[in-house]
Amino acid sequence: MSEACLFVIGASHHKAPLEVRERLAIVSEEGLRADLAAVPGLREFAVLGTCNRVELYGVGEDAGAEASVQAAYCARQRFNADEFERIRFRLMGRDAALHLFEVASGLDSQLLGENEILGQVKEAYTAAQSRGTTGAVLNRVFQRAFQAAKHVRTHTGISSGRVSVANVAVELACNIFGSLAGARVLVLGTGEIGEGTARAFRSRGAADLAVSGRRIERVAAVASGLGANTVHFDERESRLSDYDIVVCSTAAPRTVLATSAVDAAIRRRPARPLLLIDLALPRDVEPSAARLQNVFLYNLDDLARIAEQNRSAREAEIGRCKAILAQRADGLWRQVQPHLSAAAPGAGAPRRGPDAARQGASP
């Protein structure tokens, strides 16, 4: 009697470039689930699809089930099976569990240590569980993956620091103002990077945003998209003292904020610091403004350097995280093996359907 096996097959950003991942993206999750539910010998399965990966986790009654899953996926996506064979990865048993641990922890992400992936894995699991396609094995593997991911994020620096320019800018503001709920943000310029940074501020709780620029229609459109007010570009210096954070990203050939204007603004509001984030090239703020008391000026290079430092700090944590996750995967595997033996052919019917959803999940 052969033993049932846990497996994962899939493709990710490691081997599949963007144009290939576009074709790998699951068109119809429900259709794919229906196809997989019909695969003979497949007792449990879950589908994880993000912009960087497609992964199919399964528990098969024998080693052949994963080949059928791969064939079903390629057929549903109309993806060339030979091409998929070249880019896909395939992991079995404990290695499959360890892979899920690393994915959930952000170790396998393009942006190392990012948090979004954990939510995506949870969504994938919830979807599978609610449709009754997970059982004793996958329930345990996914739940342990969530615990492991939480553990490494809490006890290592894998998620510490920000690694994108916009998020570094927001983090900087938090280092100065604490909560951003009461901070007033002025965005000078309507470029993509300025708008992206403004969105990052908005997502972190900045309620009072204003946009200013030379092109009035574009300013109105950006302000509308952000739910922000507008400020006439000619009033930018006179109204500077109204704001705590100024994000500059104009395409102006010369500086648009003179040191004298910044000095005048800070004198009108001496008790509150002023953070100037200059994302423009050429620069929008006179560099000498950095010497003013209570003024903090950061340009694009400064932010990029901090992002790079944070990235390096995260990379330095990889070894530690992998060791922790490997230890946990070993522990999990010892617990899961008896279930796989029990799931061997004839050991019981596969769990599929709404009733099964209630059977496999741990409390």
Next chain:
Amino acid sequence: MLAELSDRQWLWGAAGLYAAGVLLGTISLLRGGRTSGAAIYGAILAGYVLQFIGLGLRGHATGGCPLGNRFEIFQFTAWSAITLYLVVGVTFRSSIFGVFTACLGASLTLASLSIPSWDAIRRTHIFGGNPWIELHAALAMFSYGVFGLLALASAMFLLRHFSLKSKHLGGWFSFLPSIMDLDHIEVRLLGAGVAILTVSLAFGWVYWSRDTSTVGHLKLAATVAVWIAYAAALGLRIGGRLLARRFAWTCLALFAAALLSLEAVEGSRHPAAAQASERIPQ
């Protein structure tokens, strides 16, 4: 066995636990992980309990609040700062503040324990049985504890300011609270310290006004100067004329001056108290 321990042995234990808090925090920071707030808080709390027992034994032996020599004053100041930290420190939501507080507690207690001459002479009944004078002294020392925490917050402000200006945000700088949070903490601590010192001086003034010969001129001048300096700093800060780095540096300088002023207080104990006290050479 514990009952046989002397007050100094309890106080050594307290100093050791405060130092352990510093060590825990430092190791945690060097390893790049988050500081363990609960462990540091626990070490400080345990040290506080031992210090409370030690000071209690000393107070029992000296017949009043143990403020009879420089050793006792430093111990009491550290105890006051730790008391305040334990009550309000958690609201700062910053475990690194615990590390700094443990550092202050360890510095003051270890310094006082390591210099035998500071505790060479123990004075008893220094308040001449007057509870108001005892309250005055205890409140004054408590305000020094508050000013000690203020100095810590100011040091953290300067470090945070340096990190932001020099654009070094990683490492243990990342555990510091924000500039604005630290500024708010500073203002609140300064306000509390000035209020407590004002109440203390009010009690002292009532006693002094009855008989001006009971307080030495040097002590009077030093105490009033400290009060005026802190009150002026508070006024200037509220008026927006002493801000950011200058305010932080001022708070640090004032605490150093306040500690130095204890020399004047120590050197000019009032005659009545001096007569009332009995000296126990070690």
